[in-house]
Amino acid sequence: MAMVSLAPDTASSSAKVRAATDAPAALICRNLWKIYGANAEAFLRENPMPTHAEVRAAGLFAAVRDASLEIRQGEIFIIMGLSGSGKSTLVRCLSRLVEPTGGSVFYEHQNLLRMSPAELIQVRRHKMGMVFQNFALLPHRTVLGNVAFPLEVQGMPKEEREARALKMIDLVGLTERAGYYPRELSGGQQQRVGIARSLAVEPALWFLDEPFSALDPLIRHEMQNEFLRLQRMLSKTIVFITHDFDEAIRLGDRIAIMKDGAVIQVGTAEELVLNPASDYVSAFTRHVARAKVLTAGGVSVPVTPGEALGATVPARALVAEVAEVVLTSNLPAAVVDKNGMVIGKLERANVIANLVGGVP
Ligand SMILES: Nc1ncnc2c1ncn2[C@@H]1O[C@H](COP(=O)(O)OP(=O)(O)O)[C@@H](O)[C@H]1O
Ligand SMILES: [Mg+2]
Known part of the structure; x- marks a missing residue:
């Protein structure tokens, strides 16, 4: 299972250190x-x-x-x-x-x-x-x-x-x-x-x-x-x-x-x-x-019980950052929170809709 990791300090917008929400x-x-x-x-x-x-x-x-x-x-x-x-x-x-x-x-x-x-x-x-x-x-x-x-x-x-x-x-x-x-x-x-x-x-x-x-x-x-x-x-x-x-x-x-x-x-x-x-x-x-604003977690949809999932992507990753992994896989990606819990899935159609700017 591929795991997409987020580089802590890249030039992408996610390089910004987000302030604690609490x-x-x-x-x-x-x-x-x-x-x-x-x-x-x-x-x-x-x-x-x-x-x-x-x-x-x-x-x-x-x-x-x-x-x-x-x-x-x-x-x-x-x-x-x-x-x-x-x-x-x-x-x-x-x-x-x-x-x-x-x-x-x-x-x-x-x-x-x-x-x-x-x-x-x-x-x-x-x-x-x-x-x-x-x-x-x-x-x-x-x-x-x-x-x-x-x-x-x-x-x-x-x-x-x-x-x-x-x-x-x-x-x-x-x-x-x-x-x-x-x-x-x-x-x-x-x-x-x-x-x-x-x-x-x-x-x-x-x-x-x-x-x-x-x-x-x-x-x-x-x-x-x-x-x-x-x-x-x-x-x-x-x-x-x-x-x-x-x-x-x-x-x-x-x-x-x-x-x-x-x-x-x-x-x-x-x-x-x-x-x-x-x-x-x-x-x-x-x-x-x-795709540069929406996160995997924000656009993920519920998983059907027993459904097979492919790659794992972090919920806080931007859709743009995980697009390649999702698009090259035959199975929907599992979207996980920071504890590794699956909170939903991300499908190719969903990623494509967001990449081209359509309605997800
Ligand atoms: N000293 C003032 N007297 C009357 N109207 C003012 C004064 N300063 C600003 N305004 C009006 O208040 C409104 C908001 O201005 P401003 O806060 O500068 O807007 P922004 O920064 O969003 O462009 C504008 O319509 C402006 O004309
Ligand atoms: Mg002003």
Whole structure:
């Protein structure tokens, strides 16, 4: 009986070290609202669940509507949605860079929305790192000066902060460019500086808002690999915004889909592909290579008692990874869980349907 094993560190998407699904929640938001316009707080107090029409009639605009999320420790949590769906606003509410109009945000059991400005600044300076799409580097500072900047703000002595900054610069492979100015760097290099700067304070929480969206596809792919490499070393709790489902699949443990300010579904890529909550969700997943998202376990079907099975494939393996074994066998493959228990079978027709993108 052939056993398909998964290489622990290949270039495939399965090389990502998935965060434990039972890890405790690190960051929680409940019923979060951000309404723009005059007297939005009073409006929300009087109308705790306003519709879009009601918000509009009051001359206001709801950028985030009743969003609730639990982001687990060590997880890469993706926020996806069309442009204008409220992704940036939601993530800024999580760090209170944007003041939410209602709801709560808990980090380490503390409600961020109840913190004093001074406490909040401490949390942001010491616990949170942020990377933005437009790099936002200081043009008159070198790479070293940029990366050391957040430590300077913390009041760290020069020698210590430069040593720490050089460590971060080394982490992103820019040691030889430490004395360069942003204008002397390519887009990819500038974003590496942005990443090093955001890591300088050694944050537990790392927010990235479309960090690679402005980069060429090739550089983008390279940066994604780089990002996964860093996360394997650093194991941070990450909230990563993208509007690209392929990027979400490559990087994310779980994905939240936003539409018109609301979170309409949260799940793994496989869950979103197999059970989309709406047409809006399916539209995002329509062009995805299903075989690279679906697992043997996710698409397996029950075994008939006494049925002969051929090769054994792990439930967590991607359909793409086990396709050859299943397709070259005359018998259906046995799908086994991590204890070696058979949980179902995978047939050729099933694999073919998923490889060519049809309905399984
Ligand atoms: N300061 C603001 N005042 C009014 N509306 C805003 C403000 N900031 C963002 N918005 C609106 O909120 C919506 C969500 O914006 P944003 O969070 O940037 O979306 P995304 O990041 O998904 O593209 C958009 O329609 C935007 O125009
Ligand atoms: Mg945005």
